[in-house]
Amino acid sequence: MGIWLGPNGIEVEALVVNDRPCLRVTRLVGGRRTLVADCADVQEVSRYVDLSQLVLADTEERERFSHVTA
Structure with a gap:
């Protein structure tokens, strides 16, 4: 699925x-x-972050943060 960074x-x-x-x-x-x-x-997401500031994460960014889990 998609990942967006803010x-x-x-x-x-x-x-x-x-x-x-x-x-x-x-x-x-x-x-x-x-x-x-x-x-x-x-x-509901907009309660926590300004939606206009979200950017779609590319593959490189996903790999960089793949070791960090929630």
């Missing part, structure tokens, strides 16, 4: 949890990725 270490990942679509919002803090929220829709 300011201040924010990452939004589209995934499926319990057979339902989910947008997982995490933040990189002190070298560790911490869960902010699991959101049902984009409107």
Whole structure:
């Protein structure tokens, strides 16, 4: 699925949890990725990050952060 990066270490990942679509919002803090929220829709994500500041992560960025888990 897709991964978007935002300011201040924010990452939004589209995934499926319990057979339902989910947008997982995490933040990189002190070298560790911490869960902010699991959101049902984009409107809910907008509570945690300005959507206009999100950029789609390319393959290189995904590989760089693949060792960091929520």
